[in-house]
Amino acid sequence: MNKQRKGATGYAIGNYTLTAVTLHWATAVIVISAAVLGIYMHELPFSPTKLRLYSYHKWMGVTVFLLALVRLAWRSFHPAPALPGNMPLWEQQAAKGAHGALYALMIAVPVAGWVMSSAHGFQTVYLGILPIPDFIGKDKELAEVLEKVHGAFSLSFMALVMLHAAAALKHHFINRDNVLRRMLGFRSLP
Ligand code: HEM
Incomplete structure (x- = not known):
C-alpha cells in the first residue's frame, strides 16, 4: 500500500508500485506503436503484408485491453499516491x-476495433492462436459506422495522451515536483 503522508515540502509522500510503473510504460509503448502502425497500415494497398500488419495491430489492441484490466485490478488494491498538496484543486480534478478517461479509452478503443473487425467479417485471432468470438455477424453498413467510431475514439485517445504527456513534462520541468519521477520508478523525495 502507498503511504499518503505529507512531507516537509508539502508534497504527498507515496510511490507507484514497481508493478504499476511497469504496466504504465508497457501500455504506453504498445499504445503508441499500435497508433503509428494503425495510421501506416491503413494507407497500404491490399496485400499479404497489409493483412499481417492488421493482425499485429489487433494483437496490440487486445494486449492493451488486457493490460488495462490488470491495471484496474491492481489499482483497486494499490491506490495511486496523492498528488502534490500545492496543486490547485481544479488541476487535481x-x-x-x-486518468479516468485514459483507462476508459484503453478499453473502448480496442473493443470498438474488435467489433468493427467482426462487422467486416474478419475474426480476431489473438497472437495467431486464440480465436476471440464474434458477437456480431458480417454487416457492411455497421462496419462503416464502427470504423468511424474506432477512428474518433483513437483520435481522442491520442490527443489525451499528448495532453497527459505534456502535463507530466510540465510537472517535471516547470513545477519541479516528483510526479514524473515517481512514475519512472524513483522513490519520492523526502
Ligand atoms: C501512451 C499512452 C499512455 C497512457 C495510456 C497513460 C495512462 C496513464 C494513466 C491511466 C495514469 C494514471 C495511473 C493511475 O493513477 O492509476 C497515468 C499516470 C501517469 N502518466 Fe501516463 N500514460 C501514457 C503515456 C505517458 C507518457 C508518454 C508520460 C510522460 C511523458 C506519462 C506520464 C505519466 C505520469 C507522470 C503519471 C503519474 C501521474 C501521477 O502521479 O498522478 N504517461 N498514465
Whole structure:
C-alpha cells in the first residue's frame, strides 16, 4: 500500500508500485506503436503484408485491453499516491478526470476495433492462436459506422495522451515536483 503522508515540502509522500510503473510504460509503448502502425497500415494497398500488419495491430489492441484490466485490478488494491498538496484543486480534478478517461479509452478503443473487425467479417485471432468470438455477424453498413467510431475514439485517445504527456513534462520541468519521477520508478523525495 502507498503511504499518503505529507512531507516537509508539502508534497504527498507515496510511490507507484514497481508493478504499476511497469504496466504504465508497457501500455504506453504498445499504445503508441499500435497508433503509428494503425495510421501506416491503413494507407497500404491490399496485400499479404497489409493483412499481417492488421493482425499485429489487433494483437496490440487486445494486449492493451488486457493490460488495462490488470491495471484496474491492481489499482483497486494499490491506490495511486496523492498528488502534490500545492496543486490547485481544479488541476487535481483535471488530472484524475484525464486518468479516468485514459483507462476508459484503453478499453473502448480496442473493443470498438474488435467489433468493427467482426462487422467486416474478419475474426480476431489473438497472437495467431486464440480465436476471440464474434458477437456480431458480417454487416457492411455497421462496419462503416464502427470504423468511424474506432477512428474518433483513437483520435481522442491520442490527443489525451499528448495532453497527459505534456502535463507530466510540465510537472517535471516547470513545477519541479516528483510526479514524473515517481512514475519512472524513483522513490519520492523526502
Ligand atoms: C501512451 C499512452 C499512455 C497512457 C495510456 C497513460 C495512462 C496513464 C494513466 C491511466 C495514469 C494514471 C495511473 C493511475 O493513477 O492509476 C497515468 C499516470 C501517469 N502518466 Fe501516463 N500514460 C501514457 C503515456 C505517458 C507518457 C508518454 C508520460 C510522460 C511523458 C506519462 C506520464 C505519466 C505520469 C507522470 C503519471 C503519474 C501521474 C501521477 O502521479 O498522478 N504517461 N498514465
